[in-house]
Amino acid sequence: MKTDKDASYFSRYRAAAVRFEIIGGALLLIAIVLNLITGNALLTISLFLAAAGAFLLIIGGSSLRPHNLVKAFAQQCAREPGHEIAQGLLDAIQCEKKIRLVQKSIDSVDFAIEVYECLDDADPELIRKLREAKETHIAKKAF
Numbered sequence: 001m002k003t004d005k006d007a008s009y010f011s012r013y014r015a016a017a018v019r020f021e022i023i024g025g026a027l028l029l030i031a032i033v034l035n036l037i038t039g040n041a042l043l044t045i046s047l048f049l050a051a052a053g054a055f056l057l058i059i060g061g062s063s064l065r066p067h068n069l070v071k072a073f074a075q076q077c078a079r080e081p082g083h084e085i086a087q088g089l090l091d092a093i094q095c096e097k098k099i100r101l102v103q104k105s106i107d108s109v110d111f112a113i114e115v116y117e118c119l120d121d122a123d124p125e126l127i128r129k130l131r132e133a134k135e136t137h138i139a140k141k142a143f
Contacts, residue, residue: 009084010091013063013072020060027053066096070138071105077112086116086126093133100141109134 007015031049034042062068073089089112093099101109113130116122 008091009088010073013069013088017060017063020056020063022060024053024056024058024060028057029053066092066099067101067105069095070099070101071108074105074108074112078108078115081112081116081119081122083121083123083126086112086123086130089113090126090130090133093130093137096137098139099137100139102141106134106138106140109138 027049031046031053034049035046038046063072069092070089073085073092077085077089089109093109113127113134116130117127
């Protein structure tokens with residue numbers, strides 16, 4: 001089994017999002033149980049725990065949505081281009097059969113591919129796969 005350091009950037013990103021969801025759900029559950037046990041005595045504390053839990057649960061869940069995955073990896077690849085991040089972008093694009101993005105996000109993906117392409121050590125095969133995956137898996141949103 002791969003260790004966390006050996007895992008791809010994409011799988012580490014997804015694992016972190018799942019951890020956020022699990023921690024958020026646990027905090028929310030703790031807040032509910034605490035409120036049921038203590039009643040109004042610790043209402044403020046249980047509300048803070050519930051708010052933190054809901055926040056982490058929402059952040060983790062939204063990070064796993066396919067369009068957010070693609071946008072996050074495109075922005076990361078544009079800022080810090082590298083083989084591992086470009087491979088993560090490819091994995092994010094290919095994680096769903098069809099991903100609908102607004103034009104700004106599609107432009108962000110194009111820009112990320114162009115930035116990676118300008119690197120000296122860019123992999124031409126990966127660039128080709130990124131362009132093919134973009135054409136195959138990404139569609140423009142109607143609105």
